[in-house]
Structure formats: structure tokens, C-alpha cells
Amino acid sequence: MKFDTLIIGGGLAGLVCGIYLQKHGQRCVIVSSGQSALHFSSGSFDLLNYLPDGTPVERPFEVIGALKQQSPRHPYAKLGEDRFKELSNCVVDFLAEAGVQVVGNPEQNHYRVTPMGTLKPTWLTFKEQVVCEQEDKLPWKKIALFNITGFLDFYSRFIIDEFQRLGTECVLHEISFPAVEGLRQNPTEMRSVNIARLFDKQENLDELVRALKTVETDCEVIVLPAIAGLSRDNVLTYLEERVNKKVCLLPTLPPSVPGIRAQQQMRKAFERLGGVYMLGDTVLKADREGNSVVRVYSYNHGDIPFMMKNVVLATGSYFSQGLIAVPDKVYEPVLNLDVDFIANRKEWYDMNVFAPQAYEAFGVKTDDDFRGISQGQVLDNVYVIGSILEGFNAIKQGCGAGVSILSALYVAKRILSK
Amino acid sequence: MNLQEHNISDNNFEQCIKCTVCTVYCPVAAVNPAFPGPKQAGPDGERLRLKKNNFYDETLKYCLNCKRCEVACPSNVKIGDIIQSARIKYSEKKPKLRDFMLANTDLVGSLSTPFAPVVNAVLGLKPTKAVLDGVLKIDHRRTFPKYAFGTFESWYKKEAKKQASFPRQVSYFHGCYVNYNNPQLGKDLVKVMNALGIGVQLLKKEKCCGVALISNGFINQAKKQAEININSIRESVNQNNLPVIATSSTCTFTIRDEYPHLLGIDNADVRDQVELSTRYIYRLLMQEDIKLKFNGKKIKVAYHTPCHMEKLGWAYYSIELLKLIPNVELTVLDSQCCGIAGTYGFKKENYKTSQDIGESLFRQIEACDIDYVVTDCETCKWQIEMSTSKSCEHPISILAKALE
Numbered sequence: 177m178k179f180d181t182l183i184i185g186g187g188l189a190g191l192v193c194g195i196y197l198q199k200h201g202q203r204c205v206i207v208s209s210g211q212s213a214l215h216f217s218s219g220s221f222d223l224l225n226y227l228p229d230g231t232p233v234e235r236p237f238e239v240i241g242a243l244k245q246q247s248p249r250h251p252y253a254k255l256g257e258d259r260f261k262e263l264s265n266c267v268v269d270f271l272a273e274a275g276v277q278v279v280g281n282p283e284q285n286h287y288r289v290t291p292m293g294t295l296k297p298t299w300l301t302f303k304e305q306v307v308c309e310q311e312d313k314l315p316w317k318k319i320a321l322f323n324i325t326g327f328l329d330f331y332s333r334f335i336i337d338e339f340q341r342l343g344t345e346c347v348l349h350e351i352s353f354p355a356v357e358g359l360r361q362n363p364t365e366m367r368s369v370n371i372a373r374l375f376d377k378q379e380n381l382d383e384l385v386r387a388l389k390t391v392e393t394d395c396e397v398i399v400l401p402a403i404a405g406l407s408r409d410n411v412l413t414y415l416e417e418r419v420n421k422k423v424c425l426l427p428t429l430p431p432s433v434p435g436i437r438a439q440q441q442m443r444k445a446f447e448r449l450g451g452v453y454m455l456g457d458t459v460l461k462a463d464r465e466g467n468s469v470v471r472v473y474s475y476n477h478g479d480i481p482f483m484m485k486n487v488v489l490a491t492g493s494y495f496s497q498g499l500i501a502v503p504d505k506v507y508e509p510v511l512n513l514d515v516d517f518i519a520n521r522k523e524w525y526d527m528n529v530f531a532p533q534a535y536e537a538f539g540v541k542t543d544d545d546f547r548g549i550s551q552g553q554v555l556d557n558v559y560v561i562g563s564i565l566e567g568f569n570a571i572k573q574g575c576g577a578g579v580s581i582l583s584a585l586y587v588a589k590r591i592l593s594k
Numbered sequence: 595m596n597l598q599e600h601n602i603s604d605n606n607f608e609q610c611i612k613c614t615v616c617t618v619y620c621p622v623a624a625v626n627p628a629f630p631g632p633k634q635a636g637p638d639g640e641r642l643r644l645k646k647n648n649f650y651d652e653t654l655k656y657c658l659n660c661k662r663c664e665v666a667c668p669s670n671v672k673i674g675d676i677i678q679s680a681r682i683k684y685s686e687k688k689p690k691l692r693d694f695m696l697a698n699t700d701l702v703g704s705l706s707t708p709f710a711p712v713v714n715a716v717l718g719l720k721p722t723k724a725v726l727d728g729v730l731k732i733d734h735r736r737t738f739p740k741y742a743f744g745t746f747e748s749w750y751k752k753e754a755k756k757q758a759s760f761p762r763q764v765s766y767f768h769g770c771y772v773n774y775n776n777p778q779l780g781k782d783l784v785k786v787m788n789a790l791g792i793g794v795q796l797l798k799k800e801k802c803c804g805v806a807l808i809s810n811g812f813i814n815q816a817k818k819q820a821e822i823n824i825n826s827i828r829e830s831v832n833q834n835n836l837p838v839i840a841t842s843s844t845c846t847f848t849i850r851d852e853y854p855h856l857l858g859i860d861n862a863d864v865r866d867q868v869e870l871s872t873r874y875i876y877r878l879l880m881q882e883d884i885k886l887k888f889n890g891k892k893i894k895v896a897y898h899t900p901c902h903m904e905k906l907g908w909a910y911y912s913i914e915l916l917k918l919i920p921n922v923e924l925t926v927l928d929s930q931c932c933g934i935a936g937t938y939g940f941k942k943e944n945y946k947t948s949q950d951i952g953e954s955l956f957r958q959i960e961a962c963d964i965d966y967v968v969t970d971c972e973t974c975k976w977q978i979e980m981s982t983s984k985s986c987e988h989p990i991s992i993l994a995k996a997l998e
Contacts, residue, residue: 177910210668211615361627365634369618370627431614447926456665457907476907478866480877495611496668 179205179452181591182472182482184459184510185490185498187212189562189580191442193488195274196588198449205452205482207459207474213495213563217435219402219427220288221278221581223264223299224252225574232297236578237261237283249516249567251579254544255586263582268300270585275441277303287311291427292331293338299578302434304412306399306424318345320395322388324371325352326360329429330401347395351387355380372406372433381414388419397422402433407440459510462487467556469511486591489513489540489548490562490584498564499539506538511558513548514541516566532572539566546587559587604855605672605679610637616663616673621931622656625950629656632663635680636673643680650684656947657681658935659809660901675855682813682856689811692730696937697810700802700819703741703774710743733945739775739976746777750796753784760793764874765830767823767840767849770802771972782994783841783871789997790875790884795836797826803845806937808856820859823849831867838864839871841990843970844936846870847902870970872989876911879918887998892921894964895992898955898978899929900971912970912989919996925962930955934977949981956981968992 181197183190186208194204224236228246233239240260244253252260264282271278280286280300287295287308301307308314319339323332336346355374359366374380384404391398398415402425405411415423425434443453454476463471463481471481491498491510500509501524506517517538518524524535540560541549548558561583563576570576602608610633617623617631629635635654642649654677663673695702706713716722717738727734746768750757757763764787772780784794801823804816827849830836840846849868853859861868878884895916899909909929916924932952933939939948959967959982967978967986975986 209670211619211666212668215615215618216613358627362630362634365617365623365627365631367614367617369614370623373624431618436618452910454907454910456905458670474907480873480880497670 177205177477177480177482179203179482179484181205181486181488182207182484183488183490184472185212185492185496185562186443186453186455187439187490187492187496187562187580188214188577189584190488190490191274191439191446192270192581193490193561193584193588194446194451195442195449196270196585197591198446198451200588200592202592203450204446205454205484206446207454207457207482209458209497210456212439213492214435214439215432216430217432217438218288218290219302219305219425219432219434220298221280221300221577222297222574223282223285223578225285225297226572228569228573230572234285234297235283236264236285236299247567251546251565251568251583252575253567254542254546255582259586260582263585264299264578266585267581271300274445276438279303279307289335289426291329291429293335295342297574302425302438304405304425304434305402306426312342314339314342314344316344316396318347318392318395319397319399320347320349320391321399322349322351323401324356324403325350326356326366327368327371327401327403328366329368330426335426347392349387349390351384353380353383353387355383367431368401368403368428368433369406369431369436371403375404375411376406376408381408381411385415385418388415388421388423391419391421395421397424399424399426401426401428403428404433406433406437462511467553469555469558485557487511487558488587488591489558489560489564491564493539493563493570498562501535506535508540508564511548511550513550513555513558513560514552515539516541532569536569536571537567539568540564541566545590546583559591561587605675606670607637607640607672607676609669610671611669612638613668615666615668616671619662619666621660621662621933621951622658622947626656626947629653632657632673632677636663636676637671640676640680643684647684650680652685652687654681655685655687656944658931658938660931660935661905662901662931665904672855678808678856681811682808685811687811690731692732692941693810693937694812695730696732696940697806697812698802699770699774699806703770704745706741707743707745707774710741714740727942731942732940733942735945736940737976737980739771739972741774742777744777746773746780747796749777749781757784757793757795760788760791762792763795763836764792765795765797765827765834765836765838766871767797767800767803767827767838767845767868769840769842769845769972772841776972779841779988779991782988782991785994785997786875786886786990787871789886790878795830797823797838798829799826803842803848804857805844805848805852808848808852809936809938813857817857817859820849820853820857824853824859824861824864827861827864827868831864837867837869837874839869839874841871841970841988842972843870843900843903843906843908844973847906850906870906870908870911872912872915872970873908876914886918886993888918888920888996889998890920891996892923893919893966893992893996894923895966895968896925896927896959896962896964897989898927898932898959898967898969898974898986900969900974901931901935903970904929909970912968915993916968916989919993922996923964925964927955927958927962927967932974932977932981934973936973939977948977952977952981959984966992
């Protein structure tokens with residue numbers, strides 16, 4: 177199977193890279209072993225919320241110099257300030273073309289609402305979701321919060337408490353009708369996605385409209401858990417036109433309906449551009465000639481190899497098994513690239529669970545061009561992108577999605593310029 | 595001792611981190627709330643069943659074994675295998691007469707083909723359907739695939755000499771459907787292989803692959819048939835040096851993966867030599883200087899990826915072969931379950947679930963301006979032809995039509 181570029185890993189980084197390459201005339205294949213972490217998305221993409229020393233960041237463009245000093249191997253440090261700015265400026269339009277509508281500005285973080293009702297800084301948020309400009313204030317004085325009776329992955333009481341603390345009054349409504357009740361036959365599966373599937377159907381969406389119409393006239397906005405719009409476009413516009421009120425979504429606990437939708441939209445965009453997406457396959461081994469990987473073999477395809485000019489490794493971190501931790505080491509299982517980790521296991525963790533954890537910053541070593549390294553030798557045609565990279569703590573720094581998107585775009589451009 | 599190396603079971607169920615991605619992609623959970631979903635039915639339930647048998651839940655029968663949960667799982671847990679193994683191990687429900695009839699495709703096929711015109715006519719009659727529905731619980735809205743008047747095997751007997759004259763040979767596992775219902779697909783395969791300069795042999799002894807026996811609970815019979823098939827395949831591969839190709843994605847998947855995973859039959863020595871004809875042809879065209887000659891007629895097709903094809907990961911080969919046809923207009927449909935799952939959708943209690951699952955696929959098909967839907971699975975073909983206005987063909991038949 178001959179391709180220009182083989183991308184291993186089909187999550188946010190792999191898809192962004194694949195879409196960019198296809199758009200610019202390459203023929204790509206994405207091999208993904210299972211679905212990606214986008215299924216657990218908060219509904220927002222972070223660029224940079226904190227520096228490694230803990231300093232909060234409001235304006236990411238202004239701190240790349242400081243970041244580089246604190247963490248020279250951070251992916252943003254490798255990009256450098258100019259490229260960081262240039263790449264992050266084009267992301268909103270890029271995602272929109274791929275069918276994912278987000279709002280936000282890399283020069284100035286905004287605030288998202290967590291499933292617990294607290295506010296956290298972020299870069300981009302799906303356009304249906306609540307966005308705040310200030311960190312201690314919601315844009316409304318009084319809101320109506322609707323939840324589905326029996327839906328346990330949305331903590332409306334916590335949210336109401338938090339909102340009241342921020343000075344916003346919150347009226348809670350519970351929605352129930354026979355189709356939703358039917359889901360409760362299996363209490364364990366009353367999940368966001370199952371509910372969202374109901375609202376993909378016209379008759380149930382109209383039931384929802386009827387329920388929303390009971391909203392108090394002095395509420396400025398209706399807020400719903402993110403359980404609509406799985407495979408239907410413009411659901412919120414549909415609701416708003418019928419209820420005559422602004423409607424916004426709040427994220428739920430996983431699985432994330434907006435995240436799944438984003439994954440599916442991007443996969444479709446990639447395939448529309450002619451890309452081949454192979455789900456549920458695992459790369460087993462790679463043949464090298466000199467410092468290039470020339471053939472890659474997978475479980476499903478057996479003796480028929482992938483042959484390609486470039487390989488992009490976007491297999492994610494521990495969750496997606498891009499990195500594997502065993503008692504004495506952390507390794508990269510697909511191409512066996514060199515991994516940066518601390519030899520003394522005791523230093524992997526801090527017993528204070530809220531402190532930065534060293535293992536979070538372990539990852540695959542690369543040169544400044546994001547090329548992978550094998551036994552100290554830089555490989556000519558293997559690029560590494562996304563959360564598998566070394567040098568950053570996605571949780572503490574709030575930069576996971578940004579690293580994925582920007583490293584993917586950089587590597588795609590780098591491959592095209594060859 | 596490295597504990598971490600010894601705490602993983604064959605189906606990998608300890609690796610489940612409860613992320614629920616499997617349930618997101620389960621076609622049954624999406625339409626039938628009576629099914630607990632793959633996470634609950636699979637790894638979650640397995641923990642309980644390992645403690646005590648009576649945690650087994652008969653609703654596991656709603657699983658249609660599409661394996662889309664396994665394709666979606668980020669942790670490589672064999673969720674579908676866990677569910678099917680639990681059904682085999684714990685279910686105390688005895689299969690009914692109906693299940694026996696649906697599962698024994700070999701027996702029913704060999705009884706029907708000699709009287710095909712009569713059998714087909716009778717099966718199509720309203721009173722027959724009423725009896726099947728009322729007495730046997732086979733839904734009256736279903737139409738049985740027509741039986742052929744004469745089997746593929748009997749046609750092949752007259753063809754055997756010519757096939758033996760080719761310098762290169764492969765063995766063909768035709769399956770029950772080609773033998774009893776659609777010998778034309780088998781003839782098309784022979785035509786395409788001959789055009790590549792390859793003769794087609796049959797296995798010494800071929801039985802139904804057993805997929806319907808497994809799903810209807812006839813495990814001992816499935817094992818017996820599997821042993822016979824694997825022995826024939828061994829003879830072909832190890833003694834005669836002939837790889838085995840098939841046209842049915844489900845037969846292929848069953849022989850390669852369900853035999854070892856569900857029936858405990860070791861096929862490791864021959865597994866890699868059993869594959870789909872489209873993959874065999876793709877490899878041949880890539881590796882050797884052989885070309886197919888086409889007639890250049892225009893054709894518009896839409897490819898549907900059967901669930902077991904998605905699991906095998908081989909839709910790529912069928913799609914790439916279709917692209918070789920000059921003047922082909924090819925649409926690739928979204929990969930989703932059609933709802934039939936072999937005998938599952940014929941059962942009265944599953945009819946609604948089956949059609950609800952397929953609904954969005956049917957809509958997508960109806961919206962296409964095409965001559966044929968193309969797919970590698972015979973039961974998907976039945977479902978698509980029963981539920982849409984389009985006719986459905988195997989990629990090999992489409993290739994055969996396009997040859998000079």
C-alpha cells in the first residue's frame with residue numbers, strides 16, 4: 177500500500193496533520209488503534225494557561241520567551257515564538273473548514289465552564305458552549321438550567337452553587353418524557369451519547385422544545401448539558417428559533433458529545449479530501465533503511481506493508497498507549513523511539529496528587545524539527561506530534577490540545593516543504 | 595516473576611478502563627435500551643460472572659457480534675469475544691427449532707437446492723410467511739434468499755478439468771451462500787481468477803464455516819465443522835501449497851478469528867493463508883506485472899463496509915480493486931452496521947432492532963444515484979436488497995462484469 181505519508185494515530189493531532197497534508201495534495205493514510213481521547217473532550221482546546229513555574233498566563237503570545245527559558249524542550253520552545261504565533265493564528269479557520277466550529281483567540285485566553293461549574297482558562301471553545309471573558313463572572317444575571325431526569329453525568333446542584341457564587345441566579349428544570357424514560361431501562365447506560373441519539377430524532381427534539389418553552393421570561397439564557405447535536409447540524413439554532421431565547425451547552429462527564437462530533441467531522445473531512453482512515457488496527461513493526469523507515473507492518477494487513485515517504489507518530493500518551501510505563505522504564509511501543517524519562521522511579525511521582533507529576537512530562541525525544549530519535553540517531557522521515565512528545569505537562573500547563581494542533585500543523589508544513 | 599506479564603487474560607478484559615467508547619459505537623445500544631451495551635455486557639459483567647455464574651444475563655443475546663466495540667476500543671479489549679464467550683459458557687436457554695433451521699445453512703441448503711423452484715415459490719407465499727412468523731417466529735417481513743437450482747459444487751465438477759490446466763492454483767472456500775443461493779458469485783470468482791492466469795480448486799471437504807451455529811448456540815456442532823474445515827485448509831496449505839481464498843467476509847473472519855477465540859480451535863499454522871479474494875488479488879497486482887483487461891463500460895457503485903470487514907480492516911482492498919475499473923463512479927458509504935447480522939435480523943423479536951440499526955445506512959443508499967451497492971458480505975446484501983430499492987453485488991461480481 178503506497179502513500180505519501182503514514183500517520184499512526186487518528187486523534188486530534190493525527191487528523192489535523194492528515195487534513196492539512198491531503199488539502200495540499202498528499203495521499204495519506206491514518207492507522208488508529210481504537211478511538212481517540214477526543215471522546216473525553218471538555219469542549220475546549222487549551223493553548224497555554226500556566227508557565228512551568230506555575231505563573232498564570234492570560235496572553236500566551238507574550239510568554240513564549242519565558243517558557244523557552246523554563247522548559248527548553250517544550251514543543252512550543254522548539255517551534256519558537258514566531259512560528260507559535262503564526263500557526264496558532266490560523267487554527268480557528270482551519271478547524272472551521274474541517275467542520276469544527278470554535279471561538280477563541282490565541283492572543284487572549286477566555287474562560288470555559290467545567291462540568292463542576294467552575295471557570296478555567298482556555299483558548300478555543302466549541303461555539304455552542306458557554307464562553308466567559310472574565311474569570312470571576314458569567315455573562316448573565318439569571319439563567320435557566322435544564323437537565324434530563326436520571327442523567328447522572330451532569331451535576332446540576334454543583335453548577336448552581338458555583339454560578340450563585342459568581343453572582344448569577346440559576347433556576348433548575350428537569351426534563352422527562354417517555355422516550356427518555358425508556359433509556360432508564362438500563363440505568364448504567366443513561367449516558368450523554370444515548371440521550372444525544374434521542375435528540376437526533378425530530379419527534380424528540382420537538383419534545384425538548386416543548387420542555388424549554390416553560391422557561392421563565394426573566395431568564396436571559398437557557399443552559400443545557402451537552403447532549404444534543406451528535407449527528408444533526410445546527411441543533412441550537414433550531415431550538416433558539418422556537419424558544420426565542422439564547423441556548424448554550426455545558427460539558428458533561430465523558431463520553432463527550434461535542435468531542436465525538438468533532439472527531440467524526442474531522443475524520444469525514446479527511447476522507448472527503450481523499451485520505452484513508454483505518455480504525456482498529458495496530459502497527460507491529462517497521463523496516464528501516466539507513467535512517468529512514470521504509471515499510472511499516474500492521475496486525476490487520478499482515479504481509480502487505482505500508483510504503484511511504486514519511487511517517488508521523490501521533491499515538492498519544494499513556495491513555496492511548498502511545499507511551500507505556502512498566503516498573504523500570506517508559507517506552508514507545510510502535511517504533512521504539514527514544515523516550516525522555518527519569519531512571520529513578522521514585523522521582524516519577526509526587527505523593528501530593530495535586531502537585532505537578534514528573535511522569536506527565538515524559539515523552540518521545542525529538543530534534544527541533546520534531547523528528548524522532550532512535551538510539552541517539554535522528555531519523556530522516558519520522559516525525560512525532562501531539563501528546564506523546566516530551567517536555568510539557570498538559571494538565572498543569574493547560575497546553576495539551578495546543579501542542580497537538582500546532583505540532584501537527586508544523587510537521588505537515590515541514591513535510592510539504594521537503 | 596514479572597507480575598504484569600502474568601495478569602492479562604486472552605480477551606484482555608483487565609485492560610478495560612471503563613471509558614464507555616465501546617457503548618458509543620454499539621449499533622444495538624443505540625436503538626434497543628433492553629441491551630445493556632458492550633461495556634456492561636462485556637468486561638463489567640465478566641467481573642461479576644467470574645465470581646458467580648448467575649450474574650449471567652440473557653439480554654446478552656441482543657449482541658449481534660458485529661465487533662464494532664472492539665474496533666473502537668482504545669485499550670484493545672476483546673469486548674465482542676467476552677460477550678460471545680459468556681453466551682457459550684453460561685447461557686442455559688436451549689436453542690429452538692427455528693434456531694436449528696436458521697443455523698443449519700448446509701443442511702437446509704442441500705435439502706432445498708434440488709427443489710429450488712418449488713422451495714422458492716413456497717417460501718414467498720403469504721400463508722408460508724404467516725406460518726413461519728406465527729409458529730417459528732421468523733419475521734413475516736423477511737424474504738429468504740432464493741435457492742439456486744443446482745449447487746456451485748455441482749457446476750464446478752464440470753469445470754474442474756479446465757481449472758486444473760492453469761499453471762498456478764488457489765483453493766476457494768465458497769461458503770454456503772455461493773453453493774446454495776448464489777453460484778454466480780462463485781463462477782464470477784473463477785472468471786476473475788482465470789483472467790489473472792490462476793486456476794481455482796475446491797477444498798477436499800468444505801462445511802459451513804459455522805458462524806450461524808455459534809450465534810444460535812450450537813457450539814459442539816460448530817466445533818465439529820470447524821475441525822473438518824481446518825483439516826481441509828491444512829491439506830491445501832501445507833501439503834498442496836495452495837493458499838485459501840474466500841468471497842464472504844464473515845466466513846473468512848470466522849475461520850481466522852472466531853475459531854481460535856470462541857471455539858478454541860488452533861489455526862495458527864494456516865491462519866495467514868486464509869484470506870479474502872480481493873486481498874489476494876490486490877497483493878498479486880501490486881507485486882507482479884499482471885493486469886486485468888476491462889471492457890470500459892460505465893458503472894456507478896457505492897461500497898458498503900460489512901462489520902466483519904471493518905474488523906478485518908480489509909475494506910481497503912475491495913475499494914482499491916473497484917477503483918481499477920475504468921469509468922467507475924465510486925462512493926464509499928459511511929461504515930455502519932446494516933442490522934441483519936446473519937440470522938439475527940430474521941428473528942421476529944429482533945426485526946425492529948435490525949431495521950432501526952440499518953435505517954441511516956438505507957437512507958444514505960437511497961440518496962445515491964448508483965447502479966449497484968457493492969459489499970463483501972452476503973447477509974448485508976440480503977438486508978440492503980430487502981430494505982432499499984437498490985440491488986447489491988459482491989466486488990468480484992462487479993469486476994467480472996467489467997472484464998473484457
